[in-house]
Amino acid sequence: MKTVKYSRQREAIKNYLMSTKEHPTAEMVYEAIREVCPNISLGTVYRNLTFLVEHGEIIRLRCGEDSDRFDGNTTRHYHFICRTCGCVKDLVMLPIDHIDAIAGEHFDGNIEGHYAYFYGTCAQCAAKETQTEEAG
């Protein structure tokens, strides 16, 4: 049977993801981990990210336009994406599972869940917009 061996690289990746709220891409994880494991390869980062996702230790976010992002916070929550700066933020809100029932009302299959993310302008970008307007 298949056992899991300890790996310093995987540990570093998991610790990093649990310590940040940045929702980094694989590339960003790679850059961050290189400060601890200078010889780590991008392939190893990808392999471990996939491993951790499959073992439920991190979450893969596919909400963006570009590459995947990763989240060390595995408690159920939703995300916000800023249309101006592209940042991803956690949202504090209760699960909205009632929308599954709404979606299923006129649907012939079996709805098991949903993915949802919210977009708009983050507080920082909204502040900058106001500044620009004032400056004219």
Add this chain to the structure above:
Amino acid sequence: MKTVKYSRQREAIKNYLMSTKEHPTAEMVYEAIREVCPNISLGTVYRNLTFLVEHGEIIRLRCGEDSDRFDGNTTRHYHFICRTCGCVKDLVMLPIDHIDAIAGEHFDGNIEGHYAYFYGTCAQCAAKETQTEEAG
């Protein structure tokens, strides 16, 4: 100023997308259009799909795990993705914009909208599962 010129290829792509409910990928569009425009290139398909999306004539779906899909139905609606066969179906349901307010309750930025898609088992796959269980 920049004008838009007629193109047989673009017209064919738009017509195809408006005539199907398959939510095809760029590759699938390419294969379908080749029957009408045998010399069309994949690059032209991509260019026109992007053009049509930017002009609001079609919708780009990024809900899947793999490549983007396209939808000629621009009326506001939600989508269902089957976790078994990967098919994408339209959902008949009213907009659930109240979830934007829920998301914004404890959020410091400005929520303008949401993307949501539902997953589960489509009717066809559910039927097959039942058959297998009966046979097995």
Add this chain to the structure above:
DNA sequence: TTTGATGCAAATGTTTTGCATGCAA
């Protein structure tokens, strides 16, 4: 020892882009 994990590089799959030519207006 055994075998999973790594680093490296090559390969993959999707999408974009440069450029000479074609075609709509």
Add this chain to the structure above:
DNA sequence: TTGCATGCAAAACATTTGCATCAAA
């Protein structure tokens, strides 16, 4: 004519994978 759109091929980009080697158990 003008310049947008095309076909083709090369490039870009994110991600995966083959393989020899390393290291955990």
